[in-house]
Amino acid sequence: MTTIQLTINGTTTEGSVEPRTHLADVLRDQLDLTGTHLGCEHGVCGACTLLLDGAPARSCITFAVACDGAAVTTIEGLDEDEIAAELRAAFAREHALQCGYCTPGMIMSARDLVLRLDHPDEQAIRVGLSGNLCRCTGYVGIVRAVRAVIEARRQRGIAAEVGAGRTALGPVGSQPGAIATATSSALLPVTEMKLSHGVAPATFDPTEVVPAKSFDASFTVNAAPERVFALFGNVRTLAACFPGATITDLPTPDRIEGEIRVAIGPLSAVFRGSAQIDRNEADLSGRLIGTGRDRQSRTATSGQISWRMLPIDEGRATRVVLTVGYSLSGPLAQIARDGLVRDLASRITTTFAQNCDRYLAGATNQAASERPQRLNAVGLLLDIALSRMTALARRMRRQ
Numbered sequence: 001m002t003t004i005q006l007t008i009n010g011t012t013t014e015g016s017v018e019p020r021t022h023l024a025d026v027l028r029d030q031l032d033l034t035g036t037h038l039g040c041e042h043g044v045c046g047a048c049t050l051l052l053d054g055a056p057a058r059s060c061i062t063f064a065v066a067c068d069g070a071a072v073t074t075i076e077g078l079d080e081d082e083i084a085a086e087l088r089a090a091f092a093r094e095h096a097l098q099c100g101y102c103t104p105g106m107i108m109s110a111r112d113l114v115l116r117l118d119h120p121d122e123q124a125i126r127v128g129l130s131g132n133l134c135r136c137t138g139y140v141g142i143v144r145a146v147r148a149v150i151e152a153r154r155q156r157g158i159a160a161e162v163g164a165g166r167t168a169l170g171p172v173g174s175q176p177g178a179i180a181t182a183t184s185s186a187l188l189p190v191t192e193m194k195l196s197h198g199v200a201p202a203t204f205d206p207t208e209v210v211p212a213k214s215f216d217a218s219f220t221v222n223a224a225p226e227r228v229f230a231l232f233g234n235v236r237t238l239a240a241c242f243p244g245a246t247i248t249d250l251p252t253p254d255r256i257e258g259e260i261r262v263a264i265g266p267l268s269a270v271f272r273g274s275a276q277i278d279r280n281e282a283d284l285s286g287r288l289i290g291t292g293r294d295r296q297s298r299t300a301t302s303g304q305i306s307w308r309m310l311p312i313d314e315g316r317a318t319r320v321v322l323t324v325g326y327s328l329s330g331p332l333a334q335i336a337r338d339g340l341v342r343d344l345a346s347r348i349t350t351t352f353a354q355n356c357d358r359y360l361a362g363a364t365n366q367a368a369s370e371r372p373q374r375l376n377a378v379g380l381l382l383d384i385a386l387s388r389m390t391a392l393a394r395r396m397r398r399q
Helices: 023-030 082-093 103-116 122-128 140-155 176-186 225-233 233-240 338-360 377-398
Strands: 002-008 011-017 051-052 055-058 071-073 213-221 245-252 255-264 267-280 285-294 301-312 318-327
Touching: 051 082, 055 082, 055 103, 082 103, 082 140, 082 285, 082 301, 103 122, 122 140, 140 338, 213 225, 213 338, 225 267, 225 301, 225 318, 225 338, 233 255, 233 338, 255 285, 267 301
Parallel strands: 002 071
Antiparallel strands: 002 011, 051 055, 051 071, 213 318, 245 255, 255 267, 267 285, 285 301, 301 318
16 A cells, blocks of 8 residues: 545545555545546546646556645536536536536536637547547537637637646646646645545534434333333444444544445445444433435435333333434435335334344343344335335225
8 A cells, every 4th residue: 555645626535445446546545525426447438537736647547656746636526616507507508418427527628628728720620529429429519618618718818828728748646846836826725634434524513403303213122111222322232223323433432433334236335434422321211313425325314313212011111212313414315205214114113223222131242242143124125115005005995
């Protein structure tokens, strides 16, 4: 492993990478900057094009270690860029995109042409974009969009830049000293970030968790309330009882860092994050507040689970009353209907209660009790579908 430092979209990033790791893999897999697309992975199609020290480069054939000290700009770093904004509008206006997969790389190369070309010559634009392949449609709209942006800028008196800010010859991204000197004044204030699969944010404020939706649930455990409350204080065992959950660290007794894995057919997500647990022994209640994020789908979630132990059967059993609040944002939120989430949560709660029951009854040894359990979401969803079909059949028979 080699330690490198990059300035990515204005933020200083430091971490260890293997010498064979490509820059695109670092950006996508470790930093979740998935706007850099991978197509051919041979440097031909141009989908992975980004800016290294201000110049377009193929990130799929660029080793990350060769970029130590370089400035990297991905498509996410052009959100506030004036030229990129004009290109996005022109691409939309001129129908210059179809599926959009090649568009990030196209924008990167097109931005370079807008900076450098003094006259919007069609042949020069086509040559400049020859390293970016579009497999959906032709290039007429793309060329027209780039040409329109160049013409508009020149008419506004914005001249072409000779070299577009490049100060040295040679492979881009490999002159950290020269580039750092040339660009340091333009960089935003930086913060340190690790190139690793860290599971939790450095800071976590429970007051920021405000669930958008909530529902109530409950289950019964065949043990006294005090024993169930004690189990809820043993976070490793408690997490092992929860399907799909894994604890990766316990920074403090009331702070958890970990992940929950969910796989439903071809869809899978790993929500990594932090949670804080508050417990009140006086009334045998507690609360867990947490946030998590799936890097692959860019889906974020936050939630709050409150519980209270109520004695039943003269104290020989416990009714655990839960209030579950959650918020979900991102692509997966589009398929997470409220009813489906409640049904899925109900099944997970049932499995969780059964696992707690087995542990409290002594049916699970210590090693097994702390072993994470896989969440069989397919089985749970099939169970939900079967229940709904049964209910529908009953209603039809009544009619």
